[in-house]
Amino acid sequence: MLRFLTAGESHGQCLTAILEGLPAGLKINIDEINQKLARRQTGYGRGGRMKIETDKVDILSGVRFAETLGDPITLQIKNRDWSNWLQKMSVTGEPFGEKVTAARPGHADLVGIHKYDRKDIRDILERASARETAAKVAVGAVCQQFLQDIGISVFSHVVNIGGVEIDRHNINYAKLANNTSDLNCLDEAAETKMRQKIREAGQAGDTLGGIFEVIVKGAPEGLGSHIQWDKRLDGKLAQSLMSIQAIKAVEIGEGVSYAYNPGSKMHDEMFYDENKQVYRRTNHAGGLEGGMTNGEDIVLRAVMKPIPTLMSPLHSIDIETKQEVLASKERSDVCAVAAASIVGAAMAAFTIADAVLEQFGGHAMNDVKKAIENYQKRLGKR
Ligand SMILES: Cc1cc2nc3c(=O)[nH]c(=O)nc-3n(C[C@H](O)[C@H](O)[C@H](O)COP(=O)(O)O)c2cc1C
Numbered sequence: 001m002l003r004f005l006t007a008g009e010s011h012g013q014c015l016t017a018i019l020e021g022l023p024a025g026l027k028i029n030i031d032e033i034n035q036k037l038a039r040r041q042t043g044y045g046r047g048g049r050m051k052i053e054t055d056k057v058d059i060l061s062g063v064r065f066a067e068t069l070g071d072p073i074t075l076q077i078k079n080r081d082w083s084n085w086l087q088k089m090s091v092t093g094e095p096f097g098e099k100v101t102a103a104r105p106g107h108a109d110l111v112g113i114h115k116y117d118r119k120d121i122r123d124i125l126e127r128a129s130a131r132e133t134a135a136k137v138a139v140g141a142v143c144q145q146f147l148q149d150i151g152i153s154v155f156s157h158v159v160n161i162g163g164v165e166i167d168r169h170n171i172n173y174a175k176l177a178n179n180t181s182d183l184n185c186l187d188e189a190a191e192t193k194m195r196q197k198i199r200e201a202g203q204a205g206d207t208l209g210g211i212f213e214v215i216v217k218g219a220p221e222g223l224g225s226h227i228q229w230d231k232r233l234d235g236k237l238a239q240s241l242m243s244i245q246a247i248k249a250v251e252i253g254e255g256v257s258y259a260y261n262p263g264s265k266m267h268d269e270m271f272y273d274e275n276k277q278v279y280r281r282t283n284h285a286g287g288l289e290g291g292m293t294n295g296e297d298i299v300l301r302a303v304m305k306p307i308p309t310l311m312s313p314l315h316s317i318d319i320e321t322k323q324e325v326l327a328s329k330e331r332s333d334v335c336a337v338a339a340a341s342i343v344g345a346a347m348a349a350f351t352i353a354d355a356v357l358e359q360f361g362g363h364a365m366n367d368v369k370k371a372i373e374n375y376q377k378r379l380g381k382r
């Protein structure tokens with residue numbers, strides 16, 4: 001079993017993740033992890049915090065001479081902003097600085113205060129903050145290196161921001177691997193409109209959400225299982241995306257379209273090629289049937305809600321004065337769908353890596369590769 005935990009507050013000293021369960025003998029490239037961390041920081045519409053941070057990973061355990069040992073891998077990312085918050089985030093001493101008492105609709109503020117019996121909303125928002133997604137991306141980047149080594153690639157791109165959609169007929173999917181657009185969008189015309197939309201939202205003190213897509217190529221047939229609810233890979237992938245801060249809906253393949261079309265239009269018909277290898281002409285199912293991968297690309301989409309902190313704040317309540325007030329305004333992003341798309345690829349990579357290890361086991365990279373080879377041979381795959 002592959003598992004990870006993260007720790008760290010948004011303005012605390014650092015973020016830490018422990019990733020356990022990867023086999024020994026996997027080559028680790030720190031520069032590639034850092035590239036993914038940098039990519040998560042980009043995106044038109046991000047706030048002032050991203051000008052302070054330059055996320056870089058330190059590997060504190062589990063790797064020696066750039067190879068995994070099979071031990072838990074500890075990944076750490078320092079918060080550069082911490083130096084500005086030493087007293088407000090002090091581990092010892094008396095409370096310092098103004099309390100946050102005006103709850104923001106759409107954030108964890110109010111429920112968190114009630115549930116954890118706190119008086120300062122900062123005690124909640126620090127951990128609810130999506131700053132934590134930097135740790136998820138570091139974990140996912142390591143998992144992506146594992147997957148890459150066995151021929152599986154995970155990509156993501158932005159398909160909608162604030163209602164501006166990409167033109168699917170005009171997309172060069174070959175650019176997925178080295179897309180350098182800071183909105184992580186493959187459609188230049190749509191990207192220009194997205195920027196305009198984000199600019200207008202920012203000027204109005206408003207925020208925007210959107211949709212990103214994750215595509216997994218090269219996953220072997222049969223990851224996951226139909227035999228039990230918690231073994232279904234569609235369910236696990238949905239959770240991995242839904243667990244990202246601000247994600248409100250997840251779609252697999254044509255997802256929502258299934259409600260509007262008959263079976264004759266939606267199920268992917270099967271054919272044999274001249275070598276008696278099965279192929280399909282469509283992939284409405286997004287690569288998953290019966291909770292298992294079917295050998296097609298895995299296609300997932302996630303909907304992100306607009307950022308809850310608005311510079312033109314919404315009506316809310318003050319937990320201390322019990323008055324109706326405007327929600328608090330923290331420095332904030334206007335739109336972070338591009339960043340979320342990088343997090344989405346990381347979370348999908350973790351989940352696929354876990355499914356691969358569940359199926360093929362192995363504490364050593366060579367054993368994993370042999371097991372996959374044997375399985376593919378049994379299936380008659382070339
Ligand atoms: C990459 C990323 C950046 C985010 N930036 C902000 C932000 O600057 N301000 C904010 O209020 N929420 C931001 N959020 C969203 C909140 O973290 C999220 O809405 C909050 O934790 C409540 O969780 P929920 O939306 O899943 O219910 C961001 C989310 C992501 C994924």
Ligand SMILES: C=C(O[C@@H]1CC(C(=O)O)=C[C@@H](OP(=O)(O)O)[C@H]1O)C(=O)O
Nearest residue numbers: 047049128129130131134330331332333
């Ligand atoms: C720090 C990050 O995102 C943060 C997510 C976030 C929130 O409420 O989720 C609030 C903002 O933090 P701050 O209050 O420090 O400006 C974002 O910048 C990050 O993505 O690295």
